[in-house]
Each structure stands twice: as structure tokens, then as C-alpha cells.
Amino acid sequence: MQRTDFRCFHRLRVRWAEVDMQKIVFNAHYLMYIDTAMMDYWRALALPYExxxxxxxxxxYxxxxxxxxxxxxxxEDLLDIGLRCARVGNxxxxxxxxxxxGEQLLVSGELVYVFADPATQTSRPVPEALRAIFAAYEAGDAMAHAHCGAWDALGPDAARVRHAVFIxxxxxxxxxxxxxxxxxAVHVVLRNRLGMPVATGRLLQHAPGEGxxxxxxxxxxxxxxxxGRQVLRALEDAARARGDQRALLHAQVQARAFYERAGYHIHGEPWMEAGIPHITMQRAL
Structure with a gap:
């Protein structure tokens, strides 16, 4: 087993509470590490688990x-926990x-899950859609696709995500x-392989040449x-396609680092909207 066998990783640092009297990680914690990484695997599949x-x-189960x-x-070791779906049975x-x-394998593990009826906990066949998602991810395929269009076409899906997040x-x-x-506005909706909307954003014409x-x-x-980065890039592509030279946005201050990593720079001082501090940011396209 090597790092290159995995596409999905979760990184964590060993904490004081996780080491035993021998000053090494207590053996049972490794299962907890894997379970913690499991949510990153579902996140990588673009599947909100519940x-x-x-x-x-x-x-x-x-x-x-x-x-x-x-x-x-x-x-204090930095550990990378890799996960992959090796096989899907009936x-x-x-x-x-x-x-x-680093490159050193410390622990290897296997977890067998059964797909089942949650009411009776009796097994049932793994749905073909889920089977296909596992296969596509492990083959390196994209797990979600951006759809760009008008409110008439994308409004219901965009509103669903926005209602959950903002309201x-x-x-x-x-x-x-x-x-x-x-x-x-031009809208972008990101849908996963189950057709569920998982992210959205919109693009307005702020001024000539500026989206x-x-x-x-x-x-x-x-x-x-x-x-979120995939939605942002799709909106920027739409802005470039209509001839915009610059993108501007009103970011919630708590999301500032996300936009800075995407190449945006602060313009002006923070201000309040709907009781939430915002900052104007922009970047050249």
C-alpha cells in the first residue's frame, strides 16, 4: 500500500489526548482517525451524506x-489518512x-460496509447510481458539473442551496x-452525480467591463x-466570455481567506449588510 494508491486524503495532527503511556498513539485511535477521514471521502464525492x-x-452500516x-x-506527528473504495459487491x-x-505507511485498514434499509437494517443491493459514483471517483473523473444559465432554468436549484445557507x-x-x-443575472449551479444542487453563485453586470x-x-x-472554487471559476469564465476585464464581489469577512486564495484583493474598508460584516474584493480577469 502506497500514497499513490489514494486520491482522497485527510490530514490531522496527533494530539496529547491520543497518546498512551508509551508516548505513542493508542491503537484504538487509528479507527477514529479513519472515521474522521470518512467525511472527507464523502465530501470528495460531492455527496452530502444524510x-x-x-x-x-x-x-x-x-x-x-x-x-x-x-x-x-x-x-505532534502530521498524519495523512487515505481512503479508497476497493470493491463494491451486491x-x-x-x-x-x-x-x-510522509511516505511511511503506519497503519493499513479495511472496512466492510453493508448497504441496508435504515428502518429494518436488512441488507439491500447497492444502488447503481452509488456504484457508478465510486467507480468514477476512483477512476479520477469529476464528481460535480457546473451548469451556467438564466434564473428560469436554474432558479429552483439555486434557491434551494441559497435558502439552506443564507436563510x-x-x-x-x-x-x-x-x-x-x-x-x-447569470447563474451557476453545481450538481453532483445524483443531480443534487450542492453549490451556486450569480454574476451581475456591475459596470461596463466589470462583473x-x-x-x-x-x-x-x-x-x-x-x-466553491469550481463555482467561482465558472462565474469568472462567464464574465470573461462577455468581455469583462475585472470581477468584483462583496465577501463576508469570514470568507476573506477563500477569495484571497482565489486571487482576490481587498478594496476599501469592511461594512455591514444583514448584520454580517462584508468586505469588497476584486481581481483582474
């Missing part, structure tokens, strides 16, 4: 977990894990979140998976 299981009509110890992790899934310190999560009043600019990006929202469970 909603996806509802859509698929089942849930997955651990049947068997085995670990093989090759070397010990120590306090009703079972075999996921393999590798815990690495339900952040408490922004609905009459502020929804406005008349949606009708003339204004806004209403950027990503499904909460999928943040940190690169999906």
Missing part, C-alpha cells in the same frame, strides 16, 4: 473493521485506508436574500471540498 442516503433509499499496524505515530462496500507519516443557517431575512436582480459575483453558497457538509 441527504444522499435519503435520495438513495438506504444507509450504510459497518460490518467489519480490521487494522494492521506497521509503525507507531507519535505526539450489497457490500470494501473501503481501504492507509495512515501515512436557514445564517438567519438572513428571505426578503433580503431574494431580489429582482436574479431575473437578469459582480455574489450569492456564493455551498452545501454546508461539502465546504472545504473545492466546490
Amino acid at each position: 441527504a444522499s442516503m435519503v435520495a438513495l433509499g438506504g444507509d450504510i 459497518v460490518k467489519k473493521a480490521t487494522l494492521e499496524y506497521h509503525a507507531s505515530a507519535q505526539l 450489497s457490500s462496500l470494501l473501503l481501504q485506508a492507509g495512515i501515512f507519516r 436557514q443557517e445564517q438567519g438572513i431575512p428571505a426578503d433580503i436574500e431574494v431580489d429582482e436582480l436574479d431575473a437578469t 459582480r459575483i455574489g450569492r456564493m453558497a455551498v452545501e454546508r457538509a461539502l465546504r472545504g471540498g473545492g466546490w
